[in-house]
Amino acid sequence: MAKPIVISYKGKESSFDHGKLDRAKLYGKKKRIALDSNDVACIKASLVEDGSVLIRSGMTAQGYFKEGGAWVPNKELVGLDDEGKPLELLDSTLGAAQTVDAPALANELLDLEVTSVYILEPKEIDPRLEKELGDGEIMKIPFNYRSDYRLETGFLLKNKEGYFCIVGVPTHPEWCELNKVAVEVFEEEDSDDLDFDMF
Amino acid sequence: MSRKIHLTNAARRDATVIMGFLKPELPPKMGVPGKPVSFRRYLASADENLHDSLVNKHGEDYAEVLIKEDPEIDLESIGKTISSTSTVFLTSKGDVMYAAPKIKEVIINPDGSEREQREPVEVEANVHEEFPIIWSGKKMPLTEAIKKFVFRKTIQLNHVDGLTYDFLYNMAKELSEAGNMMLVGGGEKGLDPLIFQANGKPYRAFLAGRIKGESYQLFLHLSDMELKIPEAKDRK
Numbered sequence: 001m002a003k004p005i006v007i008s009y010k011g012k013e014s015s016f017d018h019g020k021l022d023r024a025k026l027y028g029k030k031k032r033i034a035l036d037s038n039d040v041a042c043i044k045a046s047l048v049e050d051g052s053v054l055i056r057s058g059m060t061a062q063g064y065f066k067e068g069g070a071w072v073p074n075k076e077l078v079g080l081d082d083e084g085k086p087l088e089l090l091d092s093t094l095g096a097a098q099t100v101d102a103p104a105l106a107n108e109l110l111d112l113e114v115t116s117v118y119i120l121e122p123k124e125i126d127p128r129l130e131k132e133l134g135d136g137e138i139m140k141i142p143f144n145y146r147s148d149y150r151l152e153t154g155f156l157l158k159n160k161e162g163y164f165c166i167v168g169v170p171t172h173p174e175w176c177e178l179n180k181v182a183v184e185v186f187e188e189e190d191s192d193d194l195d196f197d198m199f
Numbered sequence: 200m201s202r203k204i205h206l207t208n209a210a211r212r213d214a215t216v217i218m219g220f221l222k223p224e225l226p227p228k229m230g231v232p233g234k235p236v237s238f239r240r241y242l243a244s245a246d247e248n249l250h251d252s253l254v255n256k257h258g259e260d261y262a263e264v265l266i267k268e269d270p271e272i273d274l275e276s277i278g279k280t281i282s283s284t285s286t287v288f289l290t291s292k293g294d295v296m297y298a299a300p301k302i303k304e305v306i307i308n309p310d311g312s313e314r315e316q317r318e319p320v321e322v323e324a325n326v327h328e329e330f331p332i333i334w335s336g337k338k339m340p341l342t343e344a345i346k347k348f349v350f351r352k353t354i355q356l357n358h359v360d361g362l363t364y365d366f367l368y369n370m371a372k373e374l375s376e377a378g379n380m381m382l383v384g385g386g387e388k389g390l391d392p393l394i395f396q397a398n399g400k401p402y403r404a405f406l407a408g409r410i411k412g413e414s415y416q417l418f419l420h421l422s423d424m425e426l427k428i429p430e431a432k433d434r435k
Contacts, residue, residue: 026425032303035301038291046287048284049283064231067235106345110407110418161427166349171221176355176416184202184203
């Protein structure tokens, strides 16, 4: 089992077990299956651009290569900043107390690009933190499920269903001004899944 | 991405403005300090080197053959860089299909069991320039909404001229001062979830605004999930 999320609020530690929450667990999901003429599920494969190779599952791999074509083992790879300098590998935050001095603002949570959501089960909770979360405050913590070169941000909150932690990466929206008029830019859109059963 | 979106305000006045998804900074690139590297997808095996092909040729117990003859390696193919590809469907026997496959839709319950199989239901987009998305009048305090919904995506709305500046600024001001989010949607009353592309995922959409002097930020926060505990209570 993963280590707990630990938060130190005003000098008192609280810890929470956590489990991932996703749409399929709440609403189920839809999937589309392609069938052949005998109504049996098809096998999905890929054809390279020139038509010379039919790629079935298990035939490809991916990786980093140096100039000249030498493969780079994963253990040699590190995160690099914009100038190509190595970044520090940041430890997982699980099991380590993350200090919070004051509640966060609702807009900070709204500016988050959400990557995952966790249901929390308090193992030990400081009464002051419990009260403030119960009063509607939200708490912002650094969050990394595993060590990484970028630290994500988690927001702890409580509603009538229980405790949750919403994790993601902050965005920084710009202010719109009268003399800064937007123009339409055409780009290829991300494909979107087909599944929804909410409400 | 930025494209046009057509929406109404509280007075049912409509305008077409520009929308763009809010994106965070990209994660750091991986590499080797001081040495340029490139990421590649490549062919690691040919069809005849896969397990099933080796079983057909050498039988289930082909370990000895691997050691002596290296049949899993095809020096002609392995390492070939793969760039763009097209999806191809094969029959269940592995033959290439030259006609489009039939499509079946399967509905899966939250516990993983199958609920239903059916003909695919085609869903049209309802966010386009022709019909506006509607200000429903159903508002919710911002502090309540963030505890009820997971806002997976956020679109920022931007004006295209002076008139639409006023249009968006006033909406942002009204919502900001009241501390509210406003449900917007498709349909006559604005209660239908938004679908941005054909067969795309439907989202509940809420407008929220901020102002700073004469500047504004107006967001369309999109949610595909409520913050609640699954009935199965299986959190693994």
